[in-house]
Amino acid sequence: MSSATNYQAEVLKSIAQATRLKIIDFLRNGERCVCEIFPAIDEEQSNTSRHLAYMQTHGILSRRKDGVKIYYAVKHPEVFEIIDRATAIAKRESEVRIGLFSGAERD
Amino acid sequence: MSSATNYQAEVLKSIAQATRLKIIDFLRNGERCVCEIFPAIDEEQSNTSRHLAYMQTHGILSRRKDGVKIYYAVKHPEVFEIIDRATAIAKRESEVRIGLFSGAERD
DNA sequence: AGCATATATGATTATACATTCATATAATAA
DNA sequence: TTATTATATGAATGTATAATCATATATGCT
Numbered sequence: 251m252s253s254a255t256n257y258q259a260e261v262l263k264s265i266a267q268a269t270r271l272k273i274i275d276f277l278r279n280g281e282r283c284v285c286e287i288f289p290a291i292d293e294e295q296s297n298t299s300r301h302l303a304y305m306q307t308h309g310i311l312s313r314r315k316d317g318v319k320i321y322y323a324v325k326h327p328e329v330f331e332i333i334d335r336a337t338a339i340a341k342r343e344s345e346v347r348i349g350l351f352s353g354a355e356r357d
Numbered sequence: 358m359s360s361a362t363n364y365q366a367e368v369l370k371s372i373a374q375a376t377r378l379k380i381i382d383f384l385r386n387g388e389r390c391v392c393e394i395f396p397a398i399d400e401e402q403s404n405t406s407r408h409l410a411y412m413q414t415h416g417i418l419s420r421r422k423d424g425v426k427i428y429y430a431v432k433h434p435e436v437f438e439i440i441d442r443a444t445a446i447a448k449r450e451s452e453v454r455i456g457l458f459s460g461a462e463r464d
Numbered sequence: 465a466g467c468a469t470a471t472a473t474g475a476t477t478a479t480a481c482a483t484t485c486a487t488a489t490a491a492t493a494a
Numbered sequence: 495t496t497a498t499t500a501t502a503t504g505a506a507t508g509t510a511t512a513a514t515c516a517t518a519t520a521t522g523c524t
Binding site for chain 2 (some may be wrong): 271
C-alpha cells in the first residue's frame with residue numbers, strides 16, 4: 251500500500267467526522283481557545299480536547315499556548331475548500347434524492 | 358447534531374480511506390468494471406466490491422450494468438478536487454516535517 | 465443443461481474510533 | 495498556600511470499520 255495514499259487518507263480522516271467538522275467550521279473566523287470551542291459546538295470538553303489533539307497531531311490544526319488557554323486554528327486553507335466541495339456534493343445528492351419522488355427513475 | 362454536518366461527514370468518509378482512494382484514483386480516466394479495478398489496485402475482489410458498494414450507496418460513484426460486468430464511475434468532479442487538496446496538504450505537511458530536521462523549532 | 469466468469473454477500477475476526485466520567489496537570493489569582 | 499480555571503488524559507464501553515474466506519447469485523457461452 252502506497253504510503254502517499256495512506257497519508258492522504260489520514261488527512262481526509264482528520265476532517266471526515268461530524269464533531270471535527272463542527273470544530274473546523276467554528277474556526278473559520280480564526281483561532282479560538284478550547285474554552286470557546288466546546289460550548290459553541292455543544293460537545294463535552296474532554297471529547298472536544300481529544301478531537302483537537304487528533305487534528306493537531308495530523309497537521310490540520312495549529313496550537314498556540316497563552317497562559318492557561320490553548321488556541322487552535324486551521325493551518326491549511328485547503329481544509330475549508332475540501333469542506334465546501336463536500337457540501338456541494340452533499341447538496342447535489344440530496345436534491346437528486348428529492349427529485350426521485352417526482353420522477354420515474356428505476357434501477 | 359446537525360444533519361447537514363452528518364451528511365458532509367458521510368461524503369468525506371466515503372473518500373477518506375486508503376483502498377477507496379486507490380479506487381477513485383484509478384477511476385480518474387472514466388468508468389471501469391470491477392474486474393479491471395481490483396487487479397489494478399491489488400486488493401481482493403470481495404473487499405473491492407464492498408468499497409465500491411459503499412461509495413455507490415453514499416452517492417460518490419455511479420453504477421452501470423452491462424451483461425455480467427458492473428461499471429463504476431466517479432459521479433462528482435469535486436471528489437477529485439477534494440483529493441487534490443488533501444494531496445497538497447499532505448505534501449506541505451511532509452515538507453514541514455522534513456524541514457524540522459534542519460531547523461531549530463521547539464515546542 | 466452444464467460450465468465459466470463477474471459480482472455480491474454472510475460470517476467472522478481484528479482493529480480503530482467516539483464518547484463519557486473521573487481525575488490529573490498546569491497556570492493564575494486571591 | 496489554597497482555590498480556581500483551563501486543558502489533557504486514563505479507563506471503560508459501545509459501535510463502526512476493514513479485511514478475509516467461503517459461498518451465493520447472475521449472466522452468458524457451448
